[in-house]
Amino acid sequence: MKYTPFSIVLIVIVILISCVNKVKPVHSTTGPAYGLIFPKGERILNDNFKGAAYLYPMVSADSLNPSDIGNVTFDPGARTRWHIHPAGQILLAIEGTGYYQEKGKVRTLFRKGDVIRCPPDVPHWHGASVDSGFVQIAITGRQKGPTIWLEHVTDEEYHSSEK
Amino acid sequence: MKYTPFSIVLIVIVILISCVNKVKPVHSTTGPAYGLIFPKGERILNDNFKGAAYLYPMVSADSLNPSDIGNVTFDPGARTRWHIHPAGQILLAIEGTGYYQEKGKVRTLFRKGDVIRCPPDVPHWHGASVDSGFVQIAITGRQKGPTIWLEHVTDEEYHSSEK
Numbered sequence: 001m002k003y004t005p006f007s008i009v010l011i012v013i014v015i016l017i018s019c020v021n022k023v024k025p026v027h028s029t030t031g032p033a034y035g036l037i038f039p040k041g042e043r044i045l046n047d048n049f050k051g052a053a054y055l056y057p058m059v060s061a062d063s064l065n066p067s068d069i070g071n072v073t074f075d076p077g078a079r080t081r082w083h084i085h086p087a088g089q090i091l092l093a094i095e096g097t098g099y100y101q102e103k104g105k106v107r108t109l110f111r112k113g114d115v116i117r118c119p120p121d122v123p124h125w126h127g128a129s130v131d132s133g134f135v136q137i138a139i140t141g142r143q144k145g146p147t148i149w150l151e152h153v154t155d156e157e158y159h160s161s162e163k
Numbered sequence: 164m165k166y167t168p169f170s171i172v173l174i175v176i177v178i179l180i181s182c183v184n185k186v187k188p189v190h191s192t193t194g195p196a197y198g199l200i201f202p203k204g205e206r207i208l209n210d211n212f213k214g215a216a217y218l219y220p221m222v223s224a225d226s227l228n229p230s231d232i233g234n235v236t237f238d239p240g241a242r243t244r245w246h247i248h249p250a251g252q253i254l255l256a257i258e259g260t261g262y263y264q265e266k267g268k269v270r271t272l273f274r275k276g277d278v279i280r281c282p283p284d285v286p287h288w289h290g291a292s293v294d295s296g297f298v299q300i301a302i303t304g305r306q307k308g309p310t311i312w313l314e315h316v317t318d319e320e321y322h323s324s325e326k
Contacts, residue, residue: 008174011171011175038276059253064282064283065253065280090232092201095200112200115201115232119227139302141229
């Protein structure tokens with residue numbers, strides 16, 4: 001039995017459609033619809049973030065636990081202001097690619113699977129890279145008071161090259 | 164032009180191979196090769212775990228930070244002993260399906276995206292479900308001393324039904 005080119009094209013299309021529907025890419029790092037583990041939460045509306053960022057609070061600090069824990073999603077280009085954590089912060093990158101910079105140091109890449117310890121009282125900022133969304137778990141010590149927010153990250157600082 | 168069945172089978176095989184190579188399933192929850200965010204780390208060899216479990220330490224507690232943070236992977240069926248955390252523990256499920264149980268309560272499912280706070284001084288256990296691997300981030304307060312390990316979870320307890 002022989003097949004015409006048209007019927008072959010039809011078979012190929014059917015196969016490709018079922019391929020696409022069965023699996024999903026591991027990385028979907030543009031726009032907000034990343035490979036989510038935790039809910040994205042609510043859009044952060046205060047002026048401490050530039051661009052679109054979202055917070056899903058997971059654990060609040062209390063007498064038994066000293067740390068707030070939250071899932072923070074940054075759309076491409078979004079970032080925090082420069083800021084300080086009096087008791088430090090630990091960041092776990094769980095999706096996409098971001099940036100991290102401490103005052104006086106170069107901006108570094110912050111990729112899915114990376115872990116960063118932000119030291120207490122050191123000004124720093126973090127967010128998504130220019131062309132990728134980014135999701136982090138933030139574990140923030142609250143035993144020495146709230147975050148101290150500083151100036152916005154300039155475009156020049158944001159786009160500074162990594163050494 | 165017409166094609167024989169043999170050449171069509173060949174074309175289909177080539178297309179399917181390129182489908183498989185371009186994308187990966189989001190969930191690979193059997194065996195150890197899950198959709199990893201953090202490295203799996205080393206196999207845990209002590210007697211505090213039953214079945215195959217792996218630890219990737221991420222942050223150690225010190226004078227600035229009160230918590231150990233680690234990525235723990237359980238193969239299907241693997242679990243901890245009953246144990247106590249004097250300063251409590253926070254668990255973030257990031258892959259697969261597991262179980263969690265506190266003494267005197269029923270065993271509950273613990274799924275990717277769930278967050279559990281293990282209270283201080285409450286005996287509990289956790290691990291993978293019987294047919295799925297499981298990956299958790301464990302944030303363990305060390306300010307009141309190390310984990311206290313108790314008896315192994317019996318097969319009856321492990322397989323007890325969730326209400």
